[in-house]
Amino acid sequence: MPQMFDRWPHRAPRPGEAMAHVRAVESGKGLGTLWRIFRLTLRHPVMAGITIVATIIASGLQLAVPRLLGEAVDQAEGVLAGGTGASAALWQTALVLLGVSVARGLFTMLHNYFGEATGHHTAYELRLAVYEKIQRLSFGYHDKVHTGDLITVGMLDLDGVRMFFATGILRVVLLGILLGAGSVMLLTTDPLLGLLALSFAPFVAWRSATSQLELRSTWLTLQDMLQNLSRVMEENLGGIRVVRAFAGEAHELDKFDTVSDKALALAHTRVDLRVNSTAAMNLSFLISMGLVLAFGGEKVLSGTMSVGTLTSFLTFMTILQMPVRQLGLMVNSFARASTCGDRLFDFLDLDLDIADRPDAKPLVITDGTLTFEAVQFAYPSAPERAVLTGISFTARRGETVGIVGPPGSGKSSIAHLIPRFYDVTGGRVLIDGQDVRTLTLDTLRQAVAVVQQDSFLFTTNIENNIAYGDPWAKEQQIARSAEFAQLHNYVMGLPTGYQTIVGERGVSLSGGQRQRLNIARALMLDPAVMVFDDSTAAVDAGTEQRIRQSMKQFAANRVTLIISHRLSSLMHANRILFVEGGAIAEEGTHAQLLALGGRYRALYDLQSRASEDQSEAAE
Amino acid sequence: MTDSALEDIDTEEKARRPPKAVVGSSLDREEEVFGKAYDPRVVRRIWAFVGPYRKNLLVSVAAVIIFTLTQLAIPLVIRHAIDHGMVPGGGSASATARTTLYWVIVGYGLIIGVNFAASYVQELVVGKAAENVLFDMRRAMFARLQQVSLSFMDKTEVGRLMSRLMGDVNAMQEFLETSVLSVGDLILLFGIIGVLLWLDPLLGLITMATMPVLFIVRLFWLPPAKKSFMDAHHANSANNGALAEGINGVRTVQSLDRQRVNFDLYEEKSRTNLLAHLRAAKFAQVMVPIVDSLTGMSMATVVVVGGQMVLHRQLDVGIMVAFLFYIQRFFDPIRSLTMQYSVFQRAMSSGTRIIEVLDVPLAITDKPGAVALGADMDGSVEFDHVSFGYRKDIPVLKNVSFRVNPGETVAVVGPTGSGKSSCMALVHRFYDVTEGAVRVGGHDVRDVTGNSLGTSIAMVLQEPFLFTGTVFENIRYAKADATREAVIAAAKAVGAHEFIVTLADGYDTRIEQRGGNLSLGQRQLISFARALVADAKILVLDEATANIDSYTEMLIQKALKRLLEGRTGLVIAHRLATIRGADRIIVLQNGEIIENGNHTELMAQGGLYAKLYTMNYSSFDDLPTGIGTNPGADVGKAT
Structure with missing residues (x-):
């Protein structure tokens, strides 16, 4: 196999290219989608070309075999020549037959291999495009869409598109040649026998196609x-503990049986469907063969x-039997490619609602001032409900601002607007006088770190997790950030220290430890604006106190926002905003408020111990 | 689109691969059970599931034999037709031949009729029986898991169990469906050999000379080919794993601006995947020309050798034709039998994993003559010198004794790993004590029925776990016959009614994704209502550690009060408010009770409780190192 195809592509594509490759050229569903998949395939013209040529040659050679066998039989019977002439003819036929078989094998191999390889190359490109799209789509999009749906697009739909070339297009070529050229050969040799020999084809093709479509739709239901x-x-x-606690085992088994029995019944229906069609196809083929034998025998x-x-x-x-029976698979491939392709391309063609403007400029930090200017906001998922x-x-730089308010008051939304996780619906967010929407996302997000209450832990070691935003960081930097976030001692207590793997299936961290890791992650960026969005909620008071202490040095060089419902987390701030109903209700220092x-004041009383005792007594 | 901006990225930086970056899991995949091709124990256990369908199996094996025999017969029929039914040239010979031809055609018709019936019966019976076996197996596993010990469930990730319940069971399907077919393949293989030797021993031998060649080639080909298929499979999982991570972690990725680096890393993974698949495709396809060449060789042999023999009238031409037909099908059984071998190996490893689940030891079952706790049970809970450990060498509770009187609320506090949760589990007899006794209403929990224990004790877990279904169904989970009025009353009592009626469909709102559409506080209140509907004498509650805002907190405290009214309460407490509300506080440390008394008494004692209380810690769990707890108690929690 030529090695050059292994090394393709010589250069890893850039993210922009990955998306550009598959950008919409054609629109429209159904045929439009299939045409678009075909065009993606044609991005590998050499491979696709080899495949198609090999397919044509292989099927041509396939057709030669019956004819050669027939000749050999005739030669053996001495119909064409007698004596030594016949023997020589047999040798010749045998050698041609051997040659044709070897060549057919080789070309079938090329056809199969390159057919698959073309699909895999297309899949590779689509994979990159899907991944890049996922990475670039806004929070607003990800809020709306279920992760399972994205996984379906990225795995199943992509596979459906990948297989289309080999199981759809190539099969059309193969079947077309075999049936087309084959029919011509047979019908010109003997019209009646030719018709009889081909008589099974329409029935089998129709049965195969309809049953495959039916099987496909029941398969989808079964999957559900x-x-x-x-x-x-x-x-x-x-929830096994709940089940056990309430002695719900019998109830659970009932639930299982109801669903399981339904699925089993459908599985049986599918067996019926499949068997009905395969048995009928077999029979019709054998009947055709019998007819050929009877009428052919009469002719002989x-x-x-x-x-x-x-x-x-x-x-x-x-x-001819195999390819005709596989016609159903071909039809299935078309159906699958068309629905999978529709979903995949719909996804890839989505507009990025939060992206760099064409004239976006890099952020330039001068004074390090963050300004909210009459900001209004509603989440894209509920545009009619004003949040801010x-x-x-x-x-200003060096300032710490606390933001507090009841749940749903919009305090977290404030954090989301600074790095443009969402865009404002009115007003402006400015950093040193530059509207964040006019800046490049890269420079903006490197300058703004939001520590969220629960951020994702990647299944890799602690070091990589802390250095997630700056994977070039040195060990000392990482350890220093961890120290500031009060995580270092814990990590050093682990047998494998910073190399300990966390996340799914790794060592599980407590809520507080995860939050401290998040803080360490954000500190790595040395951001101009640092936002703690309820990010110490699970950290105990003592550790939080120490984090606050170490943050003091950090705060000098940047704007710090602390969003929390726990007053102890933010009462030391230079200024506190009490947010209610999407607006600032009170503003001032802790003492002033x-x-x-x-x-x-009311919240303070609620949280302080004295009032709790009172309220308990009052009840 | 962001293309133009992306082009500007510093190329030098791009060229350097970041040393501290990966995408996708850094952990190795679960070890595959491999090697053993045939494990009689596994086969025996799987056979037990096939047992109920033994009759179907017999029928289908008989059918497949008949089917294969008819397949074998068809070329022979053609041979007969040619040699005896087609004698051209007119005359009486032709006339008898014509009669023969008619009879042969009639025979052919009968054979294909039988062929049709046999294939129909065989596929239908096997297909359905296989599905039945699969569903039976899955149910058996699921039913087993309902009864296994909770310590097993604690140790085992749900995802792993699911992959056994779905993945491994499905992997058996292929095996079950094709194993009967492989009987047919074997018969076909030996049938062809036999028929060829019978038709003409010499020509048969020469023609089949290629068969051992194929066997040997496949023998050398199989191990590296299988490895390449596995590699491709794993590269694909790794690739998909990285995609799933990208989807789940997208917010973190964006906020830390890692898209650029991730793209390059993902590209590497995708390319590895691409190359692995190309390699696997090469291995798969390289057999095609070999098989075709060998087939060609055999056909050429028949043409030359058989043709000469026909020429010299040593062989009927019909036999030559029959040979050509058999050769076309020659290699099919060999190919599918070697395939079947891989399917068998896969099924063996899946079977091993399925049986592991079926063999998980059962949890505690009722002892014979266990009594049911009645309604007259007083609701007291007593720990009498209880020692307990999940593993024999590591005791979790050491000689713990205390008593909760009827109607009393006792708060259990202590650092992580102190044994609080174990106390709670023992009351419900999720585990058995190693020493001493736990008594509920004066009865040793080992002497009462699990069911009556379940109805006497209501539990509220730390993580409020809700099931898919409506709010209504969730609240009455513990009492399936609870009326709507009772459910609403319970919801009102715990203060959940107010928010439930504001939901889209009120009590009939469907809970999706384990309550993802509700806030933590709301889920907590629903789980309180669920416990209230259960209306048990004893309430065991593990308070949520998650920080809840002060407003919701207030609601929950109120609900808790309502819930504990007139009940015996054993609460694993994390909040000072709850602790102060309790009648008595038990402080656990390293499996021992170190303090026991009410708030005032404990404060006067000046022990751990007093120390933590004065330091104003809101929780007793996430203690800073050094304060009376073993540092890194949660270190060993790797699963």
């Missing part, structure tokens, strides 16, 4: 049912046909 079954079991196992008897010709008719039928109705404030005696 198994998905349900899977969900029932997964919930049961995940009457001397109008040689045994060799009859043999070539019969062997031709055996060769007009927030204005300014925070206490003195004000408003909502902040």
Whole structure:
């Protein structure tokens, strides 16, 4: 096999290219989608070309075999020449037959290999495009879309598109040549026998196609049912303590049986469907063969046909049988490619609602001032529900601003708007006078770090997790960040220290430890704006106190926002904003707000011990 | 689109591979059970599932034999037709031949009729029986898991069990469906050999000379080919794993601006995947020309040798034709039998994993003559010198004794790993004590029925676990016959009614994704309502550690109060408010009770409780190192 194809591509594509490769050229569903998949295939013209040529040659050679066998039989019977001439002819036929077989094998190999390889290359490109798209789509998109749906697009739909060339297009070529050229050969040799030999084809083709389509639709339903079954079991196992605590085992088995029995019934229906069609296809083929044998035999008897010709008719039928029966798979491939392709291309063609503008500039930090200017906001998933109705404030370098408020007051949304996780619906967010929407996302997000309450832990070692935003970081930097986040001692207590693998299936970290890791992650970026979004909620008070201490040095060089519902986390801030109903209700230092005696004061009382005792006594 | 901006990225930086970056899991995949091709124990156990369908199996084996025999017969029929039914040239010979031809055609018709019936019966019976066996197996596993010990469930990830319940069971399907077919393949293989030797021993031998060649080639080909197929499979899982990670972690990726680096790493993974698949495709396809060449060789042999023999009237031409037909099918059984071997190996490893699940030891079962706790049970809970450990060498509780009187609320506090959760599990007899006794209502829990224990004790877990279904169904989970009024009353009592009625469909709102559409506080309140509906004498509650905002907290404290009214309460407490509300506080450390008394008494004692209380720690779990706890208690929690 030529090695050059292994090394392709010589250069890894850039993310932009990955998306450009598959950009919409054609639109429209159904045929438009299939055409688009075909065009993606044509991006590998050499491979696709070799495949198609090999397919044509291989099927041509395939057709030669029955004819050669027929000739050999005739030669053996001495129909064409007698004595030594016949023997020489047999040798010649045998050698040609051997040659044709070897060549057919080689070209079939090329056809199969390059057919698959073309698909894999296309899949490789699509994979990159899908991944890049996922990485670039906004939070707003990811809020709406279920992760399972994206996985379906990236795995199953991609496979459906990948297989289209080999199982769809190539099969059309193969079947077309075999049936087309084959029919011409047979019909010109003997019209009646030719018709009989081909008589099974329309029935089998139709049966195969319809049953495959039916099987496909029942398969999809069965998958849904198994998905349900899977969900029932997964919930049961995940919630096994609840099940046991309430003695719910019998109830759970009932639930299982209901779903399982339905799935089993459908599985049986599918067996019926499959068997009905395969048995019928077999029978119709064998009937055709019997007809050829009967009428052909009659012709041989009457001397109008040689045994060799009859043999070539019969062997031709055996060769044609497989591809005709596989017509159903071809139809299935078309159906699958068209639905999978629709979904895949719909996804790839999505507009990025948060992306660099064409004239986007890099962020330039001068004073390090963050300004909210009459900011209004609603989540894209619920545009009619205003979350922020007009927030204005300014925070200068070195300042720490606390943001507090009841749940749903919009305090977290403030954090999301700074690095453009979402875009404002009114007003502006400015960093040193530059509207964040006019900046390149890269420079903006490197300058703004938001530590969220629960951020994702990657299944790799602690070091890589901390250095996630700066994978070029040195060990000392990583350890220093961890020290500041009060995580270092814990990590050093682990047998493998920073090399310990965490995340799914790794060592599990407690909520507090995860949050400290998040903080360490953010510190690595040395951001101009640092936002703690309820990021110490699971950290105990003592450790939080120490984190606060170490953050003091950090805070000097940047704007720090602390969003929390725990007043102890933010009462030391230079300024505190009490947010309610999407607007700033109270603003001032801890002392000022206490003195004000408003909502902040009420919350303070609620959280302080004295009032709890009171409220308990009052009840 | 962001293309233009992306082009500007510093190329030098791009060229350097970041040393501290990976995409996808850094852990190796679960070890595959490999090697053993045939394990009689596994086969025996799987056979037990086939047992109920033994009759179907017999029928289908008989059918497949008949089917294969008819397949074998067809070329012979053609041979007969040619040699005896087609004698051209007119005359009486032709006339008898014509009669023969008619009879042969009639015979052929009968054979294909039988062929049709046999193939129909065989596929139908095997297909359905295989599905039945699969579903039976899955049910047996699931039912087993309902009864296995909780310590097994704690140790085992749900994902792994699921892969056995779905993946491994499905892997058996291929095996079950094709194993009967391989009987047919064997018969076909030996049938062809036999028929060829019978038709003409010499020509048969020469023609089949290629068969051992194929065997030997396949023998050398199989191990590296299989490895390449496995590699491709694993590269694909790794690739997909990285994609799933990219989807799940997308918010973190974006906020830390890692898209660029991730793209390059993902590209590497995708390319590895691509190359592995190309390699596997090469291995798969390289057999094609070999098989075709060998087939060609055999056909050429028949043409030359058989042709000469026909020429010299040593062989009927029909036999030559029959040979040509058999050769076309010659290699099919060899190919599918070697395939079947791989399927068998896969099924063996899946079977081993399935049996592991079926063999998980059962949890505690009722002892004979166990009594049911009645409604007159007083609701007391007593630990009498209880020692307990999940493993014999590591005791979790050491000689713990305390009593909770009817109607009393006791808060159990202590650092992580102190044994609080074990106490709670023992009350419900999730495990058995190693020494001493746990008594509920004066009865040793080992002497009462599990069911009555379940109805006497309501549990609220730390993580409020909700099932897919409506809010209503979730609240009455513990009591399937609870009326709507009772459910609403319970929800009102715990303060959940207010938010439930604001949901889209009120009590009939469907809970998706384990309650992902509700806040943690709301889920907590629903789980309180669920416990209230259960209306048990004893309430065991593991308080949520997650930080909840002060407003929700207030609601929960109120609900908790309502829930504990008139009940015996054993609460693993994390919040000072709960602890202060308790009648008594038990402080556990390293499996021993170190303090026991009410708030005032413990404060006066000046022990661990007083120390933590004065330091104003909101939780007793995430203690800083050094304060009376073993550092890194959660280190060994790797699963």
